[in-house]
Amino acid sequence: MSELAVTILPETTADDAAIERLTERTFGPGRYSRTAYRIRESVRHRLDLSFVARVGTLMVGSVRLTPIRIGETPALLLGPLTVEPPFRDRGIGRLLIERSLADAKAAGHRLVLLVGDEPYYRRTGFKPVPKGRLRMPGPVDPARLLVAELEPGAFEGVAGAIEPERQSA
Numbered sequence: 001m002s003e004l005a006v007t008i009l010p011e012t013t014a015d016d017a018a019i020e021r022l023t024e025r026t027f028g029p030g031r032y033s034r035t036a037y038r039i040r041e042s043v044r045h046r047l048d049l050s051f052v053a054r055v056g057t058l059m060v061g062s063v064r065l066t067p068i069r070i071g072e073t074p075a076l077l078l079g080p081l082t083v084e085p086p087f088r089d090r091g092i093g094r095l096l097i098e099r100s101l102a103d104a105k106a107a108g109h110r111l112v113l114l115v116g117d118e119p120y121y122r123r124t125g126f127k128p129v130p131k132g133r134l135r136m137p138g139p140v141d142p143a144r145l146l147v148a149e150l151e152p153g154a155f156e157g158v159a160g161a162i163e164p165e166r167q168s169a
Ligand SMILES: CC(C)(COP(=O)(O)OP(=O)(O)OC[C@H]1O[C@@H](n2cnc3c(N)ncnc32)[C@H](O)[C@@H]1OP(=O)(O)O)[C@@H](O)C(=O)NCCC(=O)NCCS
Pocket: 026, 081, 082, 083, 084, 087, 088, 089, 090, 091, 092, 093, 094, 095, 115, 116, 117, 119, 120
């Protein structure tokens, strides 16, 4: 946990510009060619399941959840997750992930996917997706495709193509 007074709040439209600047600084223009971005550019993230971290009035981190489908199964895609460099390693990333997963679960969601570093995300319950079980709409390193079950067994029998959930946009 952080020794700073960090507040985690649902994202609002007023946070858009600051989040865009943070992700631009973190991932650079190359982010647009990433497969996860391709999904996110065709469907709006869920503001009520996306969160910002603040220290006082300063926004220091952000996580977004976007509605997707795996075949017929609804799910959420987590990302981008970003924390301002001077505020890293204080538990803020973890707080953002835990809050988004808790609120997603409370809203009835059962599965969250992401493309990211397993050594980091395993701490919050993410596991590698068995190779070949899901198809992303572009190239993804299979070792970085991770899933978290918000209900035990929620990923059992789930397979297929991952697509944006356009109706929930
Ligand atoms: C990844 C990121 C969001 C973590 O935020 P954070 O607030 O520093 O994370 P936390 O404080 O919750 O966790 C810090 C711990 O995670 C570890 N960690 C950070 N990034 C890691 C990674 N990519 N792989 C493995 N471990 C990682 C840190 O070494 C630290 O370990 P410790 O607790 O043993 O000291 C932040 O480093 C960031 O914005 N990075 C650039 C963008 C990015 O990579 N986003 C995620 C896409 S995979």
